[in-house]
Amino acid sequence: MSRRVTWTLLVLTSVLLVLAVVPLAVMMTARERVAYRDSQRAATRVIAAAAEEHLSDHKPAVAMRRELNAAARAGDCAAVYDASARLVASTPCTAAQGEEAREPVAGVLAGHEPEPPENEGRLLAAEPVGEVRRPAGAVVLARSAQPLDARIAAIWGWSAAIGVAGLAATVLLSVRLAHWVSRPLSRLDASARRLGEGALDERADVGPGPPEVRRLSATFNTMAARTEALVHGHRAVIADVSHQLRTPLAALRLRLDVLAAGAEAGTAAELAGAQEEIARLSRLVDGMLAVARAEQATPRPTAVRVDEVAAERVAAWSPVAEERGLRLTCVPGGPELTAALGAGHLEQILDNLIANAVDAVPEGGSITVDHRAAGALARLRVRDDGPGMSAQAKAVAFRRFGNPEARGTGLGLAIVHRLATVNGGTARLEDTPGGGLTVVLDLPLWPAAGHGRGGGPRSLPVLRET
Structure with a gap:
């Protein structure tokens, strides 16, 4: 500028x-x-x-x-x-x-x-x-x-001197004017970037500059303060819900276990059904909390090796797939792709997608994970040859409880979609040739060459959904 x-x-x-x-x-x-x-x-x-x-x-x-x-x-x-x-x-x-x-x-x-x-x-x-x-x-x-x-030379000399002096004065004035306008805008841009990266206490400097820019900085600070208050309130609600719901559910499950231990056969069967419903309710609460955390996530991008994470998650899920008679493979020989993602987000995405596929694909089926570069994006695909999804189900699959065909809580793909989009990527569903479902993720590449990948604790549970 x-x-x-x-x-x-x-x-x-x-x-x-x-x-x-x-x-x-x-x-x-x-x-x-x-x-x-x-x-x-x-x-x-x-x-x-x-x-x-x-x-x-x-x-x-x-x-x-x-x-x-x-x-x-x-x-x-x-x-x-x-x-x-x-x-x-x-x-x-x-x-x-x-x-x-x-x-x-x-x-x-x-x-x-x-x-x-x-x-x-x-x-x-x-x-x-x-x-x-x-x-x-x-x-x-x-x-x-x-x-x-000599007089003519003096006239043109003075004219040239006036022109040079005018240009010099213009340069000095324009530089000072540009700095006067651009510096507060640059500071405001830096504050907005840090706020977007998750620094909710970030505030812009309402210092020297044009009145319009000062008003913009003040408005930004008001917006940042309200955003911080809303996010902190949301987090407090999530913490309260987590504590207030999980504790009585755990106590209720314990009481049912005690009752089932000495109950007759008919009563024990009813108590077992109640225990299953309580377990389902616990999973639903965990899923709702996981979605809430994903929706309020403001990740700081790190360099994540897509090929390494894909191979690692396939290796981690291979025993589960073998136990169910499935072939889980990661296509080798792909490019060394480095994406810009939040720490641990790619692991959570792959865990949810592989878990959904493992539950959906019948015995003898296969699940394949592959990756390649697609322009300025890293394209990651999770393909299976299971029953697939109808067009109506695919249209609402990324919404909370949107998939009526889901076997689980119906929140897994919602988390995947949120984690992909919050990192600047996209997620979509396609039909696998020959039958089945393919989840396609387009993730932003890391701008500079990097070989390490960001790690971190997995804050979201794996939610299974088809």
């Missing part, structure tokens, strides 16, 4: 300076040239007036000589010609004589006003002596163009 503001102001100022300074310098240069020419013609006319007394009135050439000497002292070269273009008098220098002066003298004697030529850094001016149509002679004055060139 700082660069954009600086370059925008610099380009705008440059255009304005070019549009203002260059035409002004051109106009002043033209005025200097006109003034210089007028001064030269005025000096020529003074000599012509003195020469008229000598050529027309046949008076002594004293006045003419005096003006020629004055012109010589001023650094000019002058020459007086009679009506036949014959040289009458001149200054010691000969710049107003010769071939250069012949054409202007002829033009003046013919009654014309020739364009003053420039030769070897000198400007020539020619004026008639006496009447313009019937002149008694002509006066030619040559003046050096160096003073005019």
Whole structure:
């Protein structure tokens, strides 16, 4: 942002300076040239007036000589010609004589006003002596163009200095303006990023800056405070529910165990059914708490080796799969993919997906886990050849209790979806060719090459669902 503001102001100022300074310098240069020419013609006319007394009135050439000497002292070269273009008098220098002066003298004697030529850094001016149509002679004055060139150079030099000074002032002003605007925005961006990473006590610095940015920082702080209060309240509710529900359920299960120990056959069967319902209720409570934790998760991304975690979870679930007569495999030879995920999240996702597949696939079936790169994502698939899911069930499978075909609590895929999306990925369900269900996960790759994977305690239980 700082660069954009600086370059925008610099380009705008440059255009304005070019549009203002260059035409002004051109106009002043033209005025200097006109003034210089007028001064030269005025000096020529003074000599012509003195020469008229000598050529027309046949008076002594004293006045003419005096003006020629004055012109010589001023650094000019002058020459007086009679009506036949014959040289009458001149200054010691000969710049107003010769071939250069012949054409202007002829033009003046013919009654014309020739364009003053420039030769070897000198400007020539020619004026008639006496009447313009019937002149008694002509006066030619040559003046050096160096003073005019020096004035023009000074004009353009000052113009360039003004332009450079303007650009320098613009750069300083734009840099200060850009920093004044961008610094509080950068601090606000950093605070928002840290808040998004889970630092709920993060607050923006409402310091110097534009009033709009200060108001934005204050609004952000209000939002962060309310978010922190809501999340802490949510966590407190979860902790209270966990304690208030699990404790009486455990006590009730213990009482039923005691009653079932000495009960008759019919009563014992009823008590066993009640125990199963209590166990199901316990799993449901654990699942609800797990979903709540997943929904309020704000993970800090770490480098997670997808290939290593996939192989590790397949190895961990292989004994369970073998016990049920299933083939659980991880496709070897895949790329070494490193994803950016929260610590332990990929393990929880795979545990839930493999557990769902193990429960859904009949004996003799197979479950395959594979992975590959898909652009800027790591694509992980868990495929099985079980009964699959209907289109209606797949449409609501990621919702809480959305799958009417679920054998378990109906929360496992909801946790998988939440953990995938909170890490910037996606989860979707597809049909396996030949029958079955395929869960496709697209997870963001770690921006830099990393070989370690984040670990951490598994905070969510495995919830089984088909």
